[in-house]
Amino acid sequence: MTRTGEKSYFEAGTLVAVLTAEPINRFLDYKAPEGGVFVGSFVQVPLGPRKVLGVVWGAGVGGFDLSKARPVSQVLDVAPMREEMMVFLQKVADYTLTPMSAMLRLATRAPGLGDPISMRKVYALGDVEPDRITDARTRVLNVLRENKASRLTKKELADLAGVTASVVDGLVKLKAVAEVETPRDTAYPKLDPMMAGLELSESQKTGGDALRASIAEQTYSTTLLKGVTGSGKTEVYMEAVAECLAQGRQALVLLPEIALTVEFLDRVEKRFGARPAEWHSGVTMTERRRCWRMIGDGKAQLVVGARSALFLPYQNLGLIIVDEEHDTSYKQEEGVFYSARDMAVMRASIVGASVVLASATPSLETWANADAGKYKRVDLEGRFGTAELPDMEPIDLRMEEMETQSWISPALHGEVQSRLDKGEQSLLFLNRRGYAPVTVCRACGHQVGCDDCDARMVEHKYHGQLICHQCGETKPVPTKCPNCDVEGRMAAVGPGVERLAEEAEVRFPDAKIEVLSSDMALSARALKERIHSIAAGEADIIIGTQMVAKGHNFPLLTCVGVIDADLGLQGGDLRAAERTFQLIRQVAGRAGRAEKRGVAFIQTHQPDHPVIQAIMKGEEEEFWRAEAAQRREAGVPPYGRLAGIVISGPDLKAVYDVATALSRNIEGLRQIGADVFGPAPAPIARVRGNHRVRLLVKAAKTTHIQPTLERWRNSIKAPNNVRISIDIDPQSFY
Ligand code: ADP
Numbered sequence: 068m069t070r071t072g073e074k075s076y077f078e079a080g081t082l083v084a085v086l087t088a089e090p091i092n093r094f095l096d097y098k099a100p101e102g103g104v105f106v107g108s109f110v111q112v113p114l115g116p117r118k119v120l121g122v123v124w125g126a127g128v129g130g131f132d133l134s135k136a137r138p139v140s141q142v143l144d145v146a147p148m149r150e151e152m153m154v155f156l157q158k159v160a161d162y163t164l165t166p167m168s169a170m171l172r173l174a175t176r177a178p179g180l181g182d183p184i185s186m187r188k189v190y191a192l193g194d195v196e197p198d199r200i201t202d203a204r205t206r207v208l209n210v211l212r213e214n215k216a217s218r219l220t221k222k223e224l225a226d227l228a229g230v231t232a233s234v235v236d237g238l239v240k241l242k243a244v245a246e247v248e249t250p251r252d253t254a255y256p257k258l259d260p261m262m263a264g265l266e267l268s269e270s271q272k273t274g275g276d277a278l279r280a281s282i283a284e285q286t287y288s289t290t291l292l293k294g295v296t297g298s299g300k301t302e303v304y305m306e307a308v309a310e311c312l313a314q315g316r317q318a319l320v321l322l323p324e325i326a327l328t329v330e331f332l333d334r335v336e337k338r339f340g341a342r343p344a345e346w347h348s349g350v351t352m353t354e355r356r357r358c359w360r361m362i363g364d365g366k367a368q369l370v371v372g373a374r375s376a377l378f379l380p381y382q383n384l385g386l387i388i389v390d391e392e393h394d395t396s397y398k399q400e401e402g403v404f405y406s407a408r409d410m411a412v413m414r415a416s417i418v419g420a421s422v423v424l425a426s427a428t429p430s431l432e433t434w435a436n437a438d439a440g441k442y443k444r445v446d447l448e449g450r451f452g453t454a455e456l457p458d459m460e461p462i463d464l465r466m467e468e469m470e471t472q473s474w475i476s477p478a479l480h481g482e483v484q485s486r487l488d489k490g491e492q493s494l495l496f497l498n499r500r501g502y503a504p505v506t507v508c509r510a511c512g513h514q515v516g517c518d519d520c521d522a523r524m525v526e527h528k529y530h531g532q533l534i535c536h537q538c539g540e541t542k543p544v545p546t547k548c549p550n551c552d553v554e555g556r557m558a559a560v561g562p563g564v565e566r567l568a569e570e571a572e573v574r575f576p577d578a579k580i581e582v583l584s585s586d587m588a589l590s591a592r593a594l595k596e597r598i599h600s601i602a603a604g605e606a607d608i609i610i611g612t613q614m615v616a617k618g619h620n621f622p623l624l625t626c627v628g629v630i631d632a633d634l635g636l637q638g639g640d641l642r643a644a645e646r647t648f649q650l651i652r653q654v655a656g657r658a659g660r661a662e663k664r665g666v667a668f669i670q671t672h673q674p675d676h677p678v679i680q681a682i683m684k685g686e687e688e689e690f691w692r693a694e695a696a697q698r699r700e701a702g703v704p705p706y707g708r709l710a711g712i713v714i715s716g717p718d719l720k721a722v723y724d725v726a727t728a729l730s731r732n733i734e735g736l737r738q739i740g741a742d743v744f745g746p747a748p749a750p751i752a753r754v755r756g757n758h759r760v761r762l763l764v765k766a767a768k769t770t771h772i773q774p775t776l777e778r779w780r781n782s783i784k785a786p787n788n789v790r791i792s793i794d795i796d797p798q799s800f801y
C-alpha cells in the first residue's frame with residue numbers, strides 16, 4: 068500500500084491519500100488544504116460527521132468526481148512522519164499481517180496530538196509546611212516528593228494521591244503546594260555523554276569498546292551482549308548509549324518490566340547527570356504526550372520504555388538496547404502480534420542504527436543468529452567484583468520424604484534453616500501465582516472452573532477469591548460444592564506462592580517472610596521500594612514468582628530453592644526446555660551477588676532429564692548447541708518458520724466450519740512447501756465465552772510465507788462472529 072518516494076509536497080487542492088487510524092483498510096483521498104501539505108504530515112480529516120487523525124501517505128488515487136473530495140481540515144503542529152517511519156510501519160504490517168490503520172494506532176498512542184501549543188498549570192512542593200496536616204494532605208505531599216521529576220496536573224496529582232481536587236486547592240492556598248504555569252510540552256533535560264562512568268573491569272572495558280566501535284560506524288549492526296546476571300552488562304551498554312548520544316543521535320532502552328525502569332532511571336541520572344524520557348503504561352497521559360512530541364522534535368535524547376516505545380517518532384535514532392532480550396513480555400499477543408526484539412532489529416536496519424541484545428540467557432533465536440555470524444557477540448567474563456555464580460545442587464524429590472500438603476523437602480528445609488541461623492537470606496521460587504491452582508470437591512471430584520473459559524479457577528487468598536487467569540473473572544471461594552451441593556468438602560489442591568508462604572511460616576516461625584508476585588498490584592515506585600527494603604535485609608525468606616527472576620539485585624541472598632523445576636517441562640511447548648533453562652538460571656543468578664557465595668537447590672522428580680542436567684552443569688554453550696540441533700532436526704524456529712492461526716467465536720460450529728474450510732484450502736501453502744496442521748481445539752479451548760480452534764503452518768526458514776497466508780485467510784469468507792487471527796513466529800500456543 069505504500070506510495071512514498073513519489074512526490075513530497077502537494078499544493079492546495081491536489082488529491083492526497085491519507086492513512087487514518089480508523090479500522091478501514093485503505094487510504095482515503097482528500098484535497099490538500101490551503102498552504103499545501105507534505106508527505107508524512109499529520110492531519111485531521113473529516114470522516115462522516117467526525118474529524119479523525121491521519122497521515123498524508125502520498126498522492127491520492129482519484130477515480131471519482133473530484134468536486135466531491137473533501138479537504139483536509141487541519142495540518143497538525145507536530146513533526147511530520149519521516150519516510151523511514153512510514154517504511155517501518157509498512158514492513159511491520161507486511162510481516163505481521165496487520166492492517167496499516169492498526170499500525171498507525173500503535174504509532175500515535177499519545178493523547179491530544181492535534182492540540183495547539185498551550186500553557187497549563189502543574190504542581191510542585193511549596194515552601195510552607197501546612198500547620199494543620201491531614202491524611203489526605205500528607206498523601207498529596209508524598210506524591211509530590213516521590214514524583215519530583217514529573218510535572219503533574221491537578222487531576223493527576225489528586226488521582227495519584229486518592230484525594231479530591233479541593234484538597235490540592237487547599238494546599239495551594241496555604242502555599243504548601245506551588246502552582247506553576249508552564250508550556251504543556253517542554254524539552255527533556257540534557258544528558259551529558261562525556262560524564263565519567265564507573266571504573267570498568269577489564270572484561271567490561273573490552274566489551275564497552277567493542278560496542279562503541281560498532282556504533283561509531285553509524286551503520287546497522289546487531290550485537291548480542293552476553294554475561295551472567297551481575298556481570299555488569301548494564302554498565303557496558305551505558306557505554307554504547309554514551310557513544311550514541313555523543314554523536315547527537317537518539318537512543319532507546321527497552322526493559323521487560325516497569326518495575327525495572329525506576330531503578331534504571333536512577334542509574335541513567337548517575338551516569339549522564341539527568342533523567343531520560345520514560346514511556347510505558349505507568350506514565351501519565353500528559354507525560355506521554357510530551358514524550359511523543361519531544362522525541363519527534365529531537366528534544367529527548369534517551370528513551371526508556373516498554374515494547375511500544377519502538378513505535379515512537381524518533382528523528383535520529385542511533386541505538387536500541389533490548390535488555391533481557393529473551394523475555395517473553397517483548398512479544399505482544401493482542402491487536403498487533405509483534406516481537407519488539409525482532410522489530411527493533413528491523414527498525415535499526417532501516418535507519419542504520421545499532422542494536423544491542425543483552426541477556427544472561429539469550430533466546431535460541433539470538434544465540435543462533437550470533438552463531439551464524441549475523442549478529443556480533445560480546446561476552447562478559449564472570450561477575451563484577453568478587454561475586455561468584457552460585458553452585459547448583461539437585462534435590463531428588465523421589466528420595467525425599469515429603470509430608471502431605473508440603474512442598475519444601477526436608478533437605479531444602481535444612482538448607483534454609485542454616486541460612487536463617489547465619490542471618491542470611493533465602494529465596495523460594497515457584498512460578499505460580501495465587502494460593503492453589505485447583506479447588507476440588509472431595510465428595511464428587513468436581514473441579515471449580517471458569518464459566519466463560521476452559522480453565523480452572525485459581526484460589527487467591529490475598530484477594531479472598533477464586534480468579535480465572537484467562538479472563539480475570541472472579542468467584543467467592545465456595546464452601547459448598549457447586550456440582551453436588553455437599554457442604555464442607557471443598558479442598559485446595561497444589562501450591563501457589565501464597566500457599567508456599569503459609570508452609571514457610573509454619574516451618575520457620577521466627578523468620579520474616581515476604582511474598583513477591585505480580586498480584587500485589589503495586590505501583591512501579593512502591594514495588595521498587597519494597598524490593599529495595601527486601602534487598603537491604605527486611606526479609607529473611609523471599610517467596611516469589613518469575614517476577615523475582617527479572618534483573619533485581621538481592622546482595623544478601625545466598626540460597627535459592629526452586630520448588631518445582633519440572634513445572635515448565637510439562638506441556639510439550641516447543642520452547643519448554645529453553646524457557647526452563649532460562650528461568651532457573653535467572654533465578655539461581657539472584658544468589659550470591661555480593662561477597663558471599665550462593666547455592667541454588669533445584670527440587671525435581673527427574674534429575675536425569677537432559678534439561679535439568681544442563682542446568683546443573685552450567686555448560687550453557689553445550690545446552691544451546693544440543694537444543695539447536697534438535698530444533699534444526701525438527702525444522703522448527705529458529706531453523707524453520709511457524710505461523711499460529713487461532714479461529715475463535717461464540718458459536719462452536721461456526722468456528723469449526725471456518726477452521727475446516729481453511730484446512731481444506733491449502734493448495735497455495737502446499738505450493739510454497741508449507742505444511743498445515745490441525746484444526747485442533749486449542750489447549751485452552753474456550754476463553755471469555757469464545758471457542759478456540761488452532762491451525763499451525765510450518766515452512767522452511769527461507770520461505771516468505773506472509774503473502775500466501777494473507778491470500779489464504781482472505782479466501783474464506785468467515786461469518787461476522789468468527790475471528791481469524793494469525794500470529795507469525797508464535798511464542799505461546801495456548
Ligand atoms: P547485569 O546487568 O549484568 O546484571 P549490572 O550492570 O546490574 O549487571 O551490575 C551488577 C552490579 O554490579 C550492580 O550493582 C552494578 O552497580 C555493579 N557494577 C557493575 N559494574 C561495575 C563497575 N565497573 N564498578 C562498580 N560497580 C559495578
Ligand code: ZN
Pocket residue numbers: 517518519520522535536537538539540754755
Ligand atoms: Zn475465565
